[in-house]
Amino acid sequence: MARNIKPRILYLIFLILFAPSLCLGNNNNIKLSVASSLFSDNNIYEKINDPKVTDLYYRLGIKTGITLKNGLQHFTLNFDSNVQNYFNYPNENKLFSRINIDYLNLLNKKNFISMTGYYSRKNWFNIDKSYDNSFLNLSYNHKSNAINLSGNFITGHYLFSYFSEFDHFFFGFSPKVKIRKSNQLSYIIFYDIRMYDYLNPFIDQERFDKSQTINLGFEYQNGLIFGTNFQYSHTRSNYDFLGNNSFVIMPYLSAEYNNFYYQIILKWDLKKYQNTINTNQINLIFPDPEANTNNQFYFGVDREITKHLSITGKIIFFASEYRFQDDFYQKFLIGFGLKYDL
């Protein structure tokens, strides 16, 4: 059903959903943010080889959230919607929307259970292409002053895509430990295991994947915020060519200088496939080449003009895997705009 909703109608629905927050104004339990920006994209079709197509696009992002509290129970609902309009290539115009629902229940002062539901949808306006993504996560958590333990004891995920070969379901388990060494320094360690079941595999054979990840990270905060995560993932599949090992380094930084706020986020992914098959048709690994998969660099700068309004600038670079395994495209984006936060 959801696949048949036209993007414009969907966008209208989202705007109607945003309306209450606009009317209610600056309430502690309601947040609203609108970002308007202009981007230059040097590879709009994510091509691996030249010639690449460059275009400008206008982007409008609206997000809003509401929190309801009832005693020891808390419920949060968030909407987020982004429209991207290209100047010369309207076929690439798209809408990305997502809804996030969070519920938590404090059992006592040290333990709580939480549930997160997530749904996102990506639509192209002028071509018949879209996909949906949904996610459900239940977890049990224990916290104390210096240590925080949590276990996502059920993680379920369901994805529909316009390539039905990628419709899949997964569930997983992820114990996580956060340790606060001091006010300045904290660590995170987690292990995550996920089992994937593909509903309509593209070879006439059922597809099952298993992915295991271990993450070690730290963060330092004193005059600036700096942190790094190191992550090792091992993915196995009964489709041999999809099995891979990946080592990821993710440093990030947030700082202020002369009333300008700077943010840098980097993801460097060293991915190695266990086997390689040269037939591209079979090596197809992901339906949407725009997805963030591997190496990424983000630089953001932001200067507040008033309490609610700021000028923003971004420089972004991707070196990500294309639809086909081990084929990487490069993309460079530069953008600036205005942002309003209520």
Add this chain to the structure above:
Amino acid sequence: MKKPLIILYLLLSVSLFADFSSYRQNIENLRQLLLEKEAETQNLNEINTTLTKLQKQKQTWLNQRKIAKLTQHKAKKTDHIFVIIEEISALRKRCNSDFNTLYEKNFHTVDSLIGQLNTNPEKRKANLSQLLEEKGKRDFLLNSQKYFSTLDHKSFEIKQNFNVFDLANHELIDDLVALLESKILNIETAKASAQKEIKMRQKLNNFHSEISTIQEPETFTTTSSSTTESEKGIENSWNDESLSNYDNTVRGASGSFETYDELTNENDFLILFETKTNESMDNFLNRMDSLQSYYTDILKELLKRQ
């Protein structure tokens, strides 16, 4: 015969070696236990109300089953409350005994410091600073009494030795004013840098959220595990040393559980585990605010008396 002596010895040694930081910790534990008792009693009352309602209704099989389950639950709650009461009682005794030791010690320290202030001008600045610290300790001791003593604790004789400052000694007062002013200035600087860090955290969270929609977040080949809204909510409590959010939640006060600074979702592709909220910094700011007003009040009082 020996057992009571050992207990007496232990009690004495506990009192003799009572130190201020463990007393603070005990008071915090006591405060939490009191809150827990309040929450549990509230739960018990709710169970009782439901039970009364059910008992008035027609006794179907389902109702009887509910009543049996609730009665079981009620018994468990009652047991738990008794355990909490016992813990509270033990901790109150301990705090009371520590209080007596620490208050006495504080009184003598203050006395000797004041004596030195008037006789030894060389060490005045250092002594004044220590004196302020001791005054802070005394105020805490007196305020914390409400957690373990009965309502009419006024019977305890509050010894005041701060009023014996030699106000005629202008040099001493000038030094004290300068010290207070420098403390207030330091707090201002600490607050300004904390506010800047809060802003940096917000900006990083917003940036992270924004870039996750530049391209569709990937969920296939890597495992994302960012902080969810719920976790962020609870992190507020986690980061807060005094668990004031739990406190607020139990008491129904506003301002607890700021569950979002911005939007995140499970599919965020970068594991910025520190998409945490600024709650710990907010608490720091609150503490700094109260400390600042504490010093400002003393300063005002001094200037008035001058």
